[in-house]
Amino acid sequence: KAGVTQTPRYLIKTRGQQVTLSCSPISGHRSVSWYQQTPGQGLQFLFEYFSETQRNKGNFPGRFSGRQFSNSRSEMNVSTLELGDSALYLCASSLPLTGAANEKLFFGSGTQLSVL
């Protein structure tokens, strides 16, 4: 079974631009979560989607948004990029059949975004 796939692997953008990152979950997984990883702030939760609905949201500004499609694939968008948005963006998928909080997350390798 293929793992979580994130594209692209690397991105370089300039301040003020917008960017869209893509995540394909493991087949059959219906929940997709997004995390931002930086050396200073560590791993921070962005949002989670289940059956095309955002169920959980972290403490990020509205410039960060996401969506999920009917095939469970997800995209996240960052508008008006700032230097501080440079980070590794990780996507994770899980079943969960009942929205259980103890479900194992399967992570992709991430998209490394550099904002110049």
Add this chain to the structure above:
Amino acid sequence: AQSVTQLGSHVSVSEGALVLLRCNYSSSVPPYLFWYVQYPNQGLQLLLKYTTGATLVKGINGFEAEFKKSETSFHLTKPSAHMSDAAEYFCAVSPPYNQGGKLIFGQGTELSVKP
């Protein structure tokens, strides 16, 4: 609010030595606790998790962790380190009423293994 504290951002051990990575959490309700590992240029992989039941949890690659409610700790151990264990390790807690997907991570501990 829940939080996770990992003591020591860098830990170095010799091959064959005991590995001990410390994690303390704060939670107003019984938590779900996790340890994840991240190898260079890769995503995170679940090592083990505690939900309910037995407080000593065994995971993959010979790692185990013990949930101690009185100490609010969930330390990760491995009796004998291997060179392939060199990676970054993250302790995480699942917030109450979490419908899924949201974890609160500690800052991570980078483990180095010397030959």
